[in-house]
Amino acid sequence: MSEDPIRCGWRGMQGDALYEAYHDTEWGVPEYDPRALWEKLVLDGFQAGLAWITILRKREAFRAAFDDFDPEKVARYGEADRARLMADAGIVRSNAKIDAAISGARIYLDMREKGEDFSKFLWAFTDGKPIQNDFAEIAQVPAQTPVAVEMSKALKAKGFKFVGPVIVYAFMQATGLVNDHLVSCHRHAPVRAMGA
Template sequence: MAAEPADGLVLHADGCPRCWWAGLDPTYVAYHDTEWGVPEHDGRALYEKLILDGFQAGLSWITILRRRDGFRAAFHDFDPETIARYTEADVARLMSDTRIIRNRAKVLGTIAGARAWLRIEERGPGFSGFLWDFVDGAPIQGTARTRGEIATQTPVSRAMGKALKAEGFAFCGPTIVHAFMQAVGMVNDHLVGCHRHGPCAALGRRA
């Protein structure tokens, strides 16, 4: 059982208040409690999350989350060096793979993104450094207490999206990029009353 007060927090049976979007789905709750908002600095993991956020466009995140293992299997665990070498045969394979969202533009965008990732890695300071520079290397700490106070895009997400597009990435508009930044802990947008806000803030300070 859970109660949803007007402020956007969901109070679960375990006594923990959580952001409204986690709902009661166990997969979503686990993602909220262990991944969302945790600062991520691994370049490959950042590539994976950015690509999956692009696949989410027009869909709900839970749809992608439930298929994440299938995506990882289909895309060689999102290894950019492998994906960058994909051929038209790989595109055809992916377009027949029911484990993923079969959208040709998004598949091609994944390959283009892998090649862009390699170019950024080669010139330094690497994909992680490239992205974290937009927040000066430290997470932006949100102060929202209600869901209505949380932005869907910001000047930073607009700048990052523009830079990613210039590098060759696709599906990186400011709203998608802001969702990505929230997920990988570049922005701590857990509501202040959520039980994960404080721990994510502490992780950001240590980083």
């Protein structure tokens, strides 16, 4: 019987198959697809005030409720869609967060219409490559950084909501804009290699 690999010491992850799979296959992997980046930014916005595992467990319900995060469809949502989403027990029901997702889709499309690629916009903050950290302990991992503050300000200036520096830094970690896997974690070196 093989031993479990060494992972980052996130509270509540050990023994949770969904959480471990997310950590082992997705978190920290550099994401360049603009639509996927927008989806993750929306989900991180919905996480505000909640544990990430809550959102992770509801992610498929979110995808179903938000038309697989197709910005073209979400941007056209009206009052009936808002009511449908607020009645959907499978997602986090918050008027402010739902409104932020809808307006965020419109901003995303407006950027695209003006020739501004959402992925290039985000990756410009890290000069197009992941920031590589070498933290030994969870306590060393910051909640936000100057780069996250800068990205947060730029997103807010475009009109995005639920994009404070702490949310933005969690988004950066999730999408591989930064590699915050601990050096002892079995994913640190493979994720670092992806950003080379």
